[in-house]
Amino acid sequence: MTSDPADLTVSDYLDGAREMTAADRPYLAHLLAEEAARRTTDPATAAGIRASFPDPTATREETD
Numbered sequence: 001m002t003s004d005p006a007d008l009t010v011s012d013y014l015d016g017a018r019e020m021t022a023a024d025r026p027y028l029a030h031l032l033a034e035e036a037a038r039r040t041t042d043p044a045t046a047a048g049i050r051a052s053f054p055d056p057t058a059t060r061e062e063t064d
Contacts, residue, residue, distance in 0.1 A: 010036045017053050026056040 013036035020029035033053030037046040 010039050013039070014049070021053070026053075029053050030055050 013032045017029040017032040037049040040046040
């Protein structure tokens with residue numbers, strides 16, 4: 001593990017996003033995936049990453 005965030009790769013961020021999804025932390029997963037997408041040079045790949053980890057605040061359903 002690196003102590004400098006600048007040393008993290010897209011793969012590192014995606015691994016973290018998957019771990020946060022498994023830990024039922026969707027917002028953190030979304031933030032990590034968003035950073036991975038931002039660091040990706042291919043727009044199609046970035047769009048795929050964003051689609052895989054949507055913003056939970058935009059997709060949640062309100063219940064009474």
